[in-house]
Amino acid sequence: MTEQGTFEITRLEEPEIHFNGGSDVSPKRGLMEYGPRLKNNEHQAINVAAIGDAESIRLLDDLFLDWSTVIHPDLDDDKIRPWRIPFPGLNSRSNLNTSIAFPERWRYRILKGEIRSVQAHNTKEGKFQEFLSLVREEIDWLSDDDPTPDVIVVCIPDGIMEELRDGKHGDVIVGGKNLHSQIKIAGMENSIPTQLIKPETLNTTSPQDRATKAWNLSLGLLYKAQRGHPWKTKKMDHGTCYAGLSFYRDKDGDGNVVRAALAHVFARKDYNIIQSEPLKDISEDENGQPHVSKKGAENIAEQIVNYYKKRNRGSVPERIVIHKSSPFWDEEREGVQAGAEEVRLHDYVHIRTRGTGVRLFPDGDFPPLRGTLLSVPDDDVHYLYTTGYVPEVATYEGSNIPEPIEIRPDIQTESDYKTLCEEILFLTKLDWNTSDFAVKEPITLKVPRKVSNVISEQGIDPVEADKQYYYYM
Template sequence: MRLTYLPEPDLEFFGGARHLDPRHGITDYGPADAHQQHVRTIRVGVVGSEANIDGLRRWLDRCRQPLAAKDSRLTRFYLPFPGFDTTTGFRSTLVFDSRLERPIRERSLRRLTEQPPDVATRDAVDLYLEELTTLDEEPGCDVVLIARPDHLPERTNAQVDERRPWRKAKSASPENFRALLKAEAMRFSRPLQIIRRSTWDPTFKDPDADGERRQQDEATRAWNLHTALYYKAGGVPWRLPRDPSALTSCYVGVSFYKTNDGATLHTSVAQVFNQRGDGVIIRGGPVRVSKDDRQPHLTGDDAQRLLSNSLKRYKAEHHTQPARVVLHKTSSYTWAEIDGFSDAADAADLSVLELLWLPSSEPVRLFRFGEHPPLRGTMLSLSATRHLLYTRGSVPSYGTYPGMYIPAPLPFRTIESESSPETLASELLALTKMNWNQTQLDGKRPITLRTAEQVGEILRHTPDDIRPQPRYAYYM
């Protein structure tokens, strides 16, 4: 048994400058791709009620100017927003056009409150799809803001079995507005950003919002929303630094999801990410749950095909092959899977293939003297192959723990590896920061598996006649 502390990984910004905090890096240096386009004009479409379109636009206009940080003694945790303007921060601006605004009648939205949750959600999606269809015919739009209905009677608090997260949650509504709308909108050419009214209107009490969303201050809300918009419009807010002497690495996440009727279990998708954070989505085929360990597994041929297709898509997107692939999988590996992935690596002439299993939970916990949880970056090795990593915990640079609940560690097990466990853990820690919906250091799962969960939830609603979009921006 060995305890190790891993320092917070740096991120890379404009000019190769580095900082461990995304907000400091954007404010001090600018986004990583600022040299490619010094002024980025993001043309925004909006769909929602007339009142919500107006309220959202007024708040986004306010965000062009700096917003003060929350009044708190935690001055290193709560940071001001620099304003979304071409002269500071993201070096970009949002542009609105009345042709790209599609209002939905208030009385149509009010009728939703009189219906059962499943029917209301389906009808709400149809209302928005009708306007998105018209908006898709308009040129000159980069991303579409969806002002979510204020009082949609939607069940969202489903209980998930942590030991078998691929199973459909028992209390889940079969319809979920976000997932269903994004699935149906795969046919359109622009990614969506769904926004609740509580984001721009602090007086609105959102009945479906959780505690973490309600407690966010205005500057933090502005940071998270504008980072997502910048990425969805094609920007690169930050990237992982790369040692020139190191192999070019790509990270693949493999998870599983049930079809909407619950009849079939599919391989989720391989999410292929490079160190820039570019994500490519690959959908796999059906799988079966093993009678031996009650986990889903691929056949050897399916494993070979999945990784081969992932590498082909990677090369098509980036015009080169990686030298090293690190595969993160949510279920254990069978010998057939190991052989299949190895065959694909050999066929592609990969220098290094590393296989990691990330179980959903681990019974071991660490405790620290005092009131704060273990430091983010604390790693406990229980054996040569079994490890746990605190990706959520007290953050020294903040001087506090940014979460609300007792953090659980991220377990990982090395199946096939050439790198040290500490190197693999440092990469996992860095990959938790490649989340463009969140700018604070409190993400638990690496972007590979976080995306697997998001993509699986959306793909289970995607009709067979709609080809899934390959960019991660359509799923986040």
């Protein structure tokens, strides 16, 4: 805050997203009314294969059957309300215009003897490796089929989960390897997206949980199956290229190799993932945040621009916007300017998503509205509520007190702060792995961070990794 403590509070307009022939601010409401964007506007049959024990596959079949009809979040009140949208079902009559095909020949059952063999190992590492080998072998078999499935669902058996996981929740990580990431890599290597399902997901009984999981899982399967997004934003300007950076260390070797994962977004296209070459001369600030050299930043900027040109018939973007979770050092800024010198307008934005230390306490029972923007003009620092009470759907989807994200435009940024904040707000509505109204982080930061978790695993060449996000989610 400034010494005088002057600040301004406004609320940004909620951005609409575009579906199959119409627009709405709410993903669920838009999907109910207009349906998802589908290739050729034709009915989408999601061809699903599954790997799991007999009980998991039986429960998965029941789950898909449950999805074929409407699921109301409240059995005692089946009225549609803004904050409680029923799942409309997956069938040819539903506005989702999508169904599940789950043929018997793609149900790969892990035998009880194979599970006992996994459990017989004396170490978690041994159990982990044998189970992963089983799954990899089945994915390899499925990839040789003609046609191949659109998505492979991997159901982790209860008995295996109990052996590998510490506690009831959380990822399975053994010997530095993440089971989720390893299975994602196996699917990517065979050009088939995967979906992991834990035992607790298959044992959902409450109507609200059934509806929520049906929404979220079916959207993820649809995005992976059609290799395309079910909605898009209406706000994105042609000629603007957005990129977000996340740095990570390779787990192979001594862990000293640092790379950047880039989420690359531009109009009319999905976001894509680009991996940098190993970055040299990495420095860290007092908060442990990595910073690249001028040459490293120049190489990253060249990758961003070249990929844009490749996807846009050689045309150069008019404007480049780079989001980063740490401030831009002089060398980084100079490097980006050199690597993207063809681009006329440059915007660099430092976004801090946690620990901002700022809270607003409005009158009444509701938390601050999503889109509320608290600005300190003298310091050019801005606090944006990307979560909060949403009057358009009369609800707050979170369980904790919402916290704003902190937005600091760099001194060399061309655009005004309001434009930058409006863009960040609409970039929180492009996560196709959830039916929530929005997510907290813009996908320019969320996507590369999640991809980094997968790509940093041992045994994969980051530069050769696929650029499509549906392999990682």
